[in-house]
Amino acid sequence: MKFVVLTIFPEMFDPFWAHGIIRKAIEDQRILTSAVNIRDYAADRHQVTDDRPYGGGSGMVMKPEPLAGAIRDAVQRAPQAKTVLLSPQGRVFNQAMAQELAALEGLILVCGRYEGVDERIADDLVDYEISIGDFVLTGGELAAMILVDAVTRLIPGVLGGDKAAETDSFADGLLEHAHYTRPRDFEGRGVPEVLLSGHHREIENWRLESSLMRTLLKRSDLLDKKALNRQEVEILNKWYRVIKNLI
Ligand code: 4HQ
Numbered sequence: 001m002k003f004v005v006l007t008i009f010p011e012m013f014d015p016f017w018a019h020g021i022i023r024k025a026i027e028d029q030r031i032l033t034s035a036v037n038i039r040d041y042a043a044d045r046h047q048v049t050d051d052r053p054y055g056g057g058s059g060m061v062m063k064p065e066p067l068a069g070a071i072r073d074a075v076q077r078a079p080q081a082k083t084v085l086l087s088p089q090g091r092v093f094n095q096a097m098a099q100e101l102a103a104l105e106g107l108i109l110v111c112g113r114y115e116g117v118d119e120r121i122a123d124d125l126v127d128y129e130i131s132i133g134d135f136v137l138t139g140g141e142l143a144a145m146i147l148v149d150a151v152t153r154l155i156p157g158v159l160g161g162d163k164a165a166e167t168d169s170f171a172d173g174l175l176e177h178a179h180y181t182r183p184r185d186f187e188g189r190g191v192p193e194v195l196l197s198g199h200h201r202e203i204e205n206w207r208l209e210s211s212l213m214r215t216l217l218k219r220s221d222l223l224d225k226k227a228l229n230r231q232e233v234e235i236l237n238k239w240y241r242v243i244k245n246l247i
Contacts, residue, residue, distance in 0.1 A: 001155055002032045002081060002106035003148050004074045005141075006067070008049055008113055010035035012141045022149065025158045033148075038062075041069030050114050059115035067110065067117060071125045074108045081106030082127040084147070086140030087116065090129035093147060095170035097130070101147070102154035109147065111140030173226035175219055177210035209235050 005013060013035040017026060025031045039047045043065065050060040071083060082104055091097070101107060110117070110126065122129060132143040152158055159165050169176040180191045194206045212235050215222050228236070 001030070001102070001104065001151070002078050003034075003109065004078060004081065004106070005033075005035040005109045005111060005144050005148075006038050006070045006074060007035055007111040007139075007141055007144070008038050009111075009139070009141055010037045013145070016145050016148075021153055021158060025152050025155065028157070030155050030158050031152055036070060036074065038066050038070045041066040041073070053115065061115055062112050062117040062121075064118040064120050067121050068125060071108060071110065071121070078106040078108065080104075081108050083108040083110065083125060085110045085112070085117065085122055085126040085129045086132070086143035086147070087112065087122070087129050088131050088134070088136055090131040092134070093130050093132050093150070095150070095168070098147075098150040098154055101151045107147075107151070109140075109144040111144050113139040170222075173222055174211040175215045175222070177207040177214070208232070212236060213239065 007013070013033075016022060017033055017035075022031075022033075026033055038049055042049055042063075047066075049063055049066050051063050053059065053061050075081065075083065082101075084107055086109065110121070130143075130147065132146050137143060154165055165171065167176065178192075180195060184191055184196070192206065194202050197203070208231065212232060216236070216239075
């Protein structure tokens with residue numbers, strides 16, 4: 001998968017490319033990354049990328065010509081890639097969208113600054129408008145990093161041989177079960193006995209129960225959307241009866 005980021009602050013991405021799973025994915029050539037300076041596509045001597053808004057008001061707007069030049073050049077270099085504008089007005093990013101994007105050949109990520117980009121860019125040169133959440137950032141760069149991070153770890157081979165990506169929170173509509181590691185006693189707090197037992201079936205059952213209860217207590221909105229299987233309904237009924245006997 002090829003990621004091309006268009007930004008006026010390409011240096012922000014240097015440490016992002018240089019660490020952890022992203023770095024390893026680049027080294028293993030599972031992703032190809034570049035951060036391109038939109039300023040390089042500005043025609044004037046001072047390489048201006050912003051201008052005052054028509055109609056007046058505060059703040060500046062990203063000029064369309066440098067952005068269009070940068071996007072068209074990126075599309076020419078990666079003709080299969082889809083173009084994404086990071087914007088609070090986009091579809092709110094989630095794990096299902098990350099999974100869809102992970103199947104693409106390439107992504108061109110357009111990062112705006114100031115009040116945003118000239119509307120004609122979004123209208124004519126962008127395939128998807130995506131938001132990382134209902135809050136306002138100072139620029140699209142952090143949003144682009146979040147998207148690249150969430151998508152990269154879903155690309156086959158990026159996470160080790162285990163099934164880590166398939167057992168993630170949200171992958172099956174539930175939060176992940178609790179995790180424990182050594183020591184067996186931490187400041188007087190133990191570990192659920194079943195996890196030390198070596199009984200793999202019982203451990204799997206405990207993990208499903210942990211997932212369901214954590215989802216019910218922390219994110220019950222996720223259960224509204226989820227199609228539950230028989231085993232999951234049984235577990236929820238069991239705990240429903242326990243709680244009903246308490247009250
Ligand atoms: N932005 N999700 C870029 C965001 C944002 C978000 C605000 C995008 C500023 C110029 N991007 N503009 N939320 O808040 O993606």
